[in-house]
Amino acid sequence: SVGLLATGTEIHEGRHTDLDSPMLAGLVDGWGGEATYEGTVPDEYDRVRDRIAGLADEHDVVMTTGGTSVGDKDYVVRALRELGTVLFHRVALRPGKPIAVATLDERDAVVFAIPGKPVGAHAVTSLVARPFFTGSTALPTVDAAMTSDVGIAVPGFTYAVPVTLADGEALPLGHVDSPLSVYEEAFDPSVLSSSTRATRADGFVLTESALSAGEAVDVVPYPVVER
Template structure:
């Protein structure tokens, strides 16, 4: 009698997935303004220093520090330098009125903030009394202080957020090479599924997974093709797999990955490609299909990930396994979400034999409250919660224990 294979741990399953991910090689060049959320294909270097010249970080007066050593010096104001203008060399005994971002004139080695200065007149001359003895370099941002010319500012594989785009723009990069968008096909199995707006027949439920998964995929910058709800037959499932594989990098399904007579994903995948992984010691989740469709073909080959049908199971397994797999296909190397150690303000008397991911939220005292119903069908827990507690197998939690918490904000983008 064949013994069932032991379930993979979460870490083993994730390592297996990432080892099988092949980064997309095709790239495109986009205007920097249009590259938000994309993955950088080639490292970028700066061709200039930032800032490109010594400039002031304060409104005030550019001076020679030696002229102000007394802490009560009166200097003639000989020029006014707004940002974007170049002043004249500063003579000894003189000051220049200067504004934030303006180039510090030759001869000046400090800027004194205007709050410790008193402007006045000496006859026809403009003067300023400096009630401060500035050290050399005060309030001056030096050339290249932020970025040196020739240095790498963005590494290949970086996901471009607002701050990366701003950094690229700060060195004059008008365009960026990015990995082309991942083409993902999705379909959903189950004769019980109906779409919102339709009347529910006896035994039917609305297809919430369609909306959850498409939203998650769009957050990750994927081009999504939706093949809709596929009838619960082996023939229909196989035919949809073939069509989806022809033009997509990845196929994701929801439902039909268990072992019942009406669960056709596994036999369809075995017929059209291969199954590499099946059972994972995770809760919610456990059944997760990973494989390839048309694996022997030179073209039309696609990765496959089959998620459970229960809405929370589908949601959590996407965050834990599909998200990092997609990021690696896009060329991102660091795909692990950040985790915090936070205090549990609840008691979990008995841990599950599987690695459990509990929906929780941060309370006003900085601790974690647990959603009272952790069932895999209770989608409200994902809206109520701020993230997931990563609880090891067979681990009870006592009130006051520190637990590993991963925020949804670090799992969805």
């Protein structure tokens, strides 16, 4: 049983559409869970904390979106620290770095605090939360060759680079050579993570270093992580 809670005043007041909750519900259901959309909460600390605590009494897992960075109104991780134990906050993955996972005192629920940008949310939830639900870290891949050079601006991270597949070639979606041009040669996860048009990708390549045109890569197809 998974309770989905979207945080953010803009979403709560209807000024921004909640794109994450339907996507996360689909992932959870595909992994054998039972996702329930539990609405929204504005960027007010007490309300964020109390809503998480209440949902933890009703569900095995609480999955929040937004409010996981370190801004003035990013209250989710602070609330989790008050309610229980944050097992970790932030992982070396881009996009999707500011995920947090916590257990709550006197409650059996686990909380996954997911960053709010849709593409990053999908990537980090697929890689971090999926094994919790499925019991498997396996990531079957297909072989392909990169069509373009993809640079890495900041070392020390694993990058999930969305690609489209055609005739054994992997075209990095978002690259200047692709139909969705949002970065030049260096992969820009921050910009791409906010673009729902990245759903046009067929999968992603995990890499810790720059990729070269013609390089053989292992592509993780999206259906692999969505079930």
